[in-house]
Amino acid sequence: MKSPDTRYKDGILFALLFAMVLFFFITSIVAGTVSIPVGEIINILAGGESSRPDWEIIVRELRVPRAVTALAAGAGLSVSGLLMQTAFRNPLAGPYVLGISAGASLGVAIVVMGASIIPGYIITGGGDWPAVIAAWAGSGAVLVLILLVSFRVRDIMTILILGIMFGSATGALVSIMQYFSTEAMLKSFLIWTMGSLGGVTGQQLAIMVPAVAVGLIIAMAAVKILNTMLLGEDYARSMGLNITLARGVIFFSTSLLAGTITAFCGPIAFVGIAVPHLARMMFRNADHAVLMPATALTGASVMLASDIASRLPGMEGSLPINSVTALLGIPVVIWIVIRNQKLTGIF
Amino acid sequence: MQNNTPVLHTENLTVGYPGDRESGGPVFSDINVDARSSELVALFGPNGIGKSTLLRSLVKLLIPLSGKIYLYGSNIKNYPANRIAKIAGFVSTETVRINNLRVYDLVSLGRYPHTGWMGRLNSHDIEKVEEALEMVGISELKSKYINRLSDGERQRAMIARTLAQDTPVIVLDEPTAYLDLPNKYEIIHLLHRLAAEKGKTVIFSTHDLGIAIQEASKIWVMLHGQIFQGAPEDLILDGSFGRMFEHTNLLFSKGKGEFRIRREPGTIIGLYGPAPERRWTRNALERTGFGVAENKTCDTVVEVVNTDGNRSWIIKQGETNISFASIYELCSYLKPSGA
Structure with missing residues (x-):
């Protein structure tokens, strides 16, 4: 579904986006407190020996995983936002707003701090898997709750408000757990909630990247379903779409994407809600075959750029990524609200 | 004319919503109506009597509480959704407001029951889309965004989407609801042409009895728990329309085919x-x-x-x-x- 006259323009935009992702990816690897010449970095990336072994370690074990994490998190969160906005036909839907990230947080909180509350509860072994599975379960549970409510309540604003309530409720549960947990556990959980792209190790990436990739592939395969859902449930069903199956596929992909990313990077706000709108603004198209890759690429660029901004030169360490994405995302959200004052026109 | 077997007919149909008395229950019962090919059928009745409920049931957006709906002689209960989608298209009352959706893309969504899992259009699909745009007279608007269209143009685009779906039956819920008078006439006349020229069975609900009398081949009237059907002229002559407004301030004039306010004549x-x-x-x-x-x-x-x-x-x-x-x-x- 593509008007012929838009193809040429879309091609240029995609090329630009691709170049942007590449540029930020390389910048992300180059930028840092230890300055390493670009030539050396390319040499290391290409598998060559560096003149200094510590540079090799910094690039291979810190900077590359961090850039890959930003790339995957940006693309995954943005696509999950696009999926939510179309599934709920609501421009303000997103994994964070609907409480899906909060659900994942609750899952992680139970794993990280559960030992201090539930007697005899100790997770041993399994590496990162318990936290990841708990995050998937948490985000999936919130989505199922919202889905059940959306069967009874048609009004999109009501569903949004309920999503915020679910988010607050899970947040409250997490606070109670924090109150009872030990100082060390609390600290590790708090750091996690601030969001971080730098803490993800190469080993963890081996879980995160495939999980995000599967989520993205499912999302891309659901392009036709999503386009059909744009017109609303009646039209979608009158064109033969099995709406329950469609929602199942979309929610599975969303839980996988938002749950995985939240488990490893913490709840990152406003990327999921804002980036799909940036993609729509650029491409002026409602076709998901265009919007899906556009959103993924834009999301990757935005997250890489936010991560670079969070460790501007002259600073020790880096700012919490959540603050940076919030400061970048909130103006976009405000702009959406002002533009459709009554929220009648979607997307 | 080989119009004798109905394309669509119902048998003791009860439409409504599942659930108990509070959340659902029957809306209208004992519906026995039919529609043939090349027929434009107008569904007429007071607000809230269940016109939408009936129309949504006909395209299986709602499951009948009892009774049967037949399309081409088979009960639609046994049809999977994607088979219905190739037989009956639907235009709802909902105004679709999506920024960034072009008319061409909206209309090509209608091809979805016919395309593969990625929804890619082949040359046959493109031909059908162009034909649908041509038929409703909005070919020159195809690269416009639907939010920039007038109400009449948008309704044409929605009808074109259903045409692109290429179904022998088209069901429309109040297609003239928000339109001004010339647009009302033009849309109904377009539906008339689709029935007459394309041999489609077109069923629509409306409050504009005057237009329906002029253009419809048959009218289904829902009234006081009863539904009856006939050519508009038959319904005028047998007094059905008059009965429809017995308890109101309106009189139906058989001679003029129109309503007027009931008045006590003076001098x-x-x-x-x-x-x-x-x-x-x-x-x-x-x-x-x-x-x-x-x-x-x-x-x-x-x-x-x-x-x-x-x-x-x-x-x-x-x-x-x-x-x-x-x-x-x-x-x-x-x-x-x-x-």
């Missing part, structure tokens, strides 16, 4: 003169509160004179004759003072 005024002037003078006199007799024997008689386009209205009361240049002045004079 009878005689009226004569040439045809169009007489018809509209009568209209004005009745509105003002008089009964009208088309003869000269009353105490008060109005004569309309038209000499080469110069009209005058003369009131004759006994020996006095007063002349007026317009119906407005005539009525102002005759109007009973506020006593």
Whole structure:
């Protein structure tokens, strides 16, 4: 579904986006407190020996995983936002707003701090898997709750408000757990909630990247379903779409994407809600075959750029990524609200 | 004409919503209607009687509470959704407002039951989309965004989407609801053409009885728990429309095929003169509160004179004759003072 006259323009935009992702990816690897010449970095990336072994370690074990994490998190969160906005036909839907990230947080909180509350509860072994599975379960549970409510309540604003309530409720549960947990556990959980792209190790990436990739592939395969859902449930069903199956596929992909990313990077706000709108603004198209890759690429660029901004030169360490994405995302959200004052026109 | 087997018919159908009395329950029962190919069927009835519920049931967006709906002789209960999607298209009352959606893309969504899992259009699909745009007369708008269209244009685009779906049956829920009068007529006439030229069975609900009488081949009337069907003319002659408004302030005129407000006629005024002037003078006199007799024997008689386009209205009361240049002045004079 593509008007012929838009193809040429879309091609240029995609090329630009691709170049942007590449540029930020390389910048992300180059930028840092230890300055390493670009030539050396390319040499290391290409598998060559560096003149200094510590540079090799910094690039291979810190900077590359961090850039890959930003790339995957940006693309995954943005696509999950696009999926939510179309599934709920609501421009303000997103994994964070609907409480899906909060659900994942609750899952992680139970794993990280559960030992201090539930007697005899100790997770041993399994590496990162318990936290990841708990995050998937948490985000999936919130989505199922919202889905059940959306069967009874048609009004999109009501569903949004309920999503915020679910988010607050899970947040409250997490606070109670924090109150009872030990100082060390609390600290590790708090750091996690601030969001971080730098803490993800190469080993963890081996879980995160495939999980995000599967989520993205499912999302891309659901392009036709999503386009059909744009017109609303009646039209979608009158064109033969099995709406329950469609929602199942979309929610599975969303839980996988938002749950995985939240488990490893913490709840990152406003990327999921804002980036799909940036993609729509650029491409002026409602076709998901265009919007899906556009959103993924834009999301990757935005997250890489936010991560670079969070460790501007002259600073020790880096700012919490959540603050940076919030400061970048909130103006976009405000702009959406002002533009459709009554929220009648979607997307 | 081989129109004898209905494309769609219902058998003791009860439509409504699942659930108990509070959340659902039957809306309308004992529905036995049918529609054939090349027929434009207008569904008529008061607000809230269940027109949408019936129409949504016909395309299986709602499951009947009891009874059967047949498409081409088979119960649609046994049809999977993607089979229905190739037989019956649907246009809902909901106004679709999506920024960034072009008319062409909206219409090509209609091809979805026919395309593969990625929804890619082949040359046959593209042909169908272009044909649909052409048929509703919006080919030149195809690269416009739907939010930039007028209400009439948007409704055409929605109809084109259903046409692209290429179904022998099209069901539309109040397609003229938000339209101005010329657009109402044009949309209904378009539906008439789809039935007459493309052989489609087109079923739509409406409140515009006047337009329906002119264009529909058949009217389904839902009224006081009963639904009956027939050619509009049959329903006029057998008094069905009159019964529809028995308990209201409206009267249905068999002669004119239109509704008017029920009035207690006052003094009878005689009226004569040439045809169009007489018809509209009568209209004005009745509105003002008089009964009208088309003869000269009353105490008060109005004569309309038209000499080469110069009209005058003369009131004759006994020996006095007063002349007026317009119906407005005539009525102002005759109007009973506020006593």
